[in-house]
Amino acid sequence: RGTLGNTGAMFLLMGVALPAFLLAMYEKDGLPLEKVVRNVIRARFLRPGVRPYRTENIYAPFTQRGPVRKEDAIAKGKKKPTARARRG
Structure with missing residues (x-):
């Protein structure tokens, strides 16, 4: 006679079978769980x-005004409306 008993055997079977069942049934975006976990580990760790994208203008010391900021270039590119455009 086993020392585990029916209840212990049931819990042991659930402890072994449930993770295997979840591994087999879980799927995200067509990928099984082990591939999803591998992708997460690769991306995170x-x-x-x-x-961040950063760049330096190596020609800035040679200009008279110094480096041009992005905001200055945007403001320069915007044109003021003419009198004809304001009248509609």
């Missing part, structure tokens, strides 16, 4: 983070 193994790959470098997002690098």
Whole structure:
């Protein structure tokens, strides 16, 4: 006679079978759980983070006004409405 008993055997079976069942049944975007977990680990921990885009104008010291800021270029590009455009 086993020392585990019927209730213990049932819980042991559930403990072994339930994770295997969830691994087999879970699917996200057509990928099984192990591939989803692998992708999450790669994206979060193994790959470098997002690098902000930064650049320096190497010609800025040679200009008379110095570096041009993005806001200045946008303001310069906007044209003031003419009298004809205001009349409609």
